[in-house]
Amino acid sequence: MRLDKFICKSTELTRNEAKKMLKSGEVRVNGEVAKNAAMQVHENNTITIDGQELTARGSRYFILHKVVDSICSNVDEVYPSVLNFIEVDKAFDLHIAGRLDADTTGLVLITDDGRWSHNVISPKKQCEKTYRVWLRNEIDDEKLPALVERFEQGLQLQGEDSLTRPAILTRVAEADLVDEESYRSEVLLTITEGKYHQVKRMFAAVGNRVVGLHREQIGGITLGDLAPGEWRELSEAEIALFAS
Incomplete structure (x- = not known):
């Protein structure tokens, strides 16, 4: 430290x-x-x-259900930092273990333990992050198996030298397109890395567009019944998931 x-x-x-x-x-x-x-x-x-x-206080660990138009940063910018939602002393001394874009909602882990957050975000640790993704274009039944296989094998993203790590794609539902902001496919995507705008770029690489994105799970930690904007301390069992 x-x-x-x-x-x-x-x-x-x-x-x-x-x-x-x-x-x-x-x-x-x-x-x-x-x-x-x-x-x-x-x-x-x-x-x-x-x-x-001096004796250092123990590390702190929180989970937050991020809302849209908030940012995973230690300073307020165009949108407010998610740390504004954490009502604890010296909240801005904390950091985010795995960031989300301003327009993305869902699970965010917050701590002041650098080793712990490294275990969350390091690709070498292969921590699974699961996202619910709403897509602009429909996924054809006949093309779905091949698409799933492409995600499993890894995709070539623009500007990257290597393929993405194997990812798990599961279609959840189809929907009728109502307007420009609506979606025609809903899927779950599980990845083990966190490249810049990775989920959006992965679907762009296969000719689709993400219109909504929500992180549901990191490793064994889920949002549960935590409402948007709410937060809580992690349990000892949850902290232990990334303590090694």
Whole structure:
């Protein structure tokens, strides 16, 4: 963990205040003055300010049902950050483990545990993320098996050197097109990576267009009965899913 982050987790100081404290020479790590905010410290290090030893608070883990027109960012931009919905102290010290676009809804995991979030988002961990996808064009019954196979084998996305990792595609329903914003196919897609706009680009690669996108599940964690805009702390069992 970065030294400035450790100080923030051990005190009421903001990140900027912690950096000022470091520059002043008041912080020591294992008895030595430390001024580098990016210095990596560990649980077995002794960190003091003016001789008082610091003890970091435990990490925090939350699930949020993201609403449309909110962004997975630590700052408000055109749309508000999802961290505005988390009513806890120092919410903006948290980060999002696996971002969603502003127009995408659904499950978002939020934490201040960098190792834990790495296990969620790293392609090497092959954590499954399942999306409900509404498509502009109908999927023909005769073409469905071949389409499923293409997703399983991996797709070539524009601007990418390698194929996407194997993905699982399941058609849920067909619908009549009512207007430009309506859909004609509803599918579930499970992927194990998170390239930029990946789901939208995957369907574009097969000649379709996503008109609605909702993340339902990450690994063994689901939204359950969490309503749009609501959040809760993760259970110990849910946290343990990505603790290794």
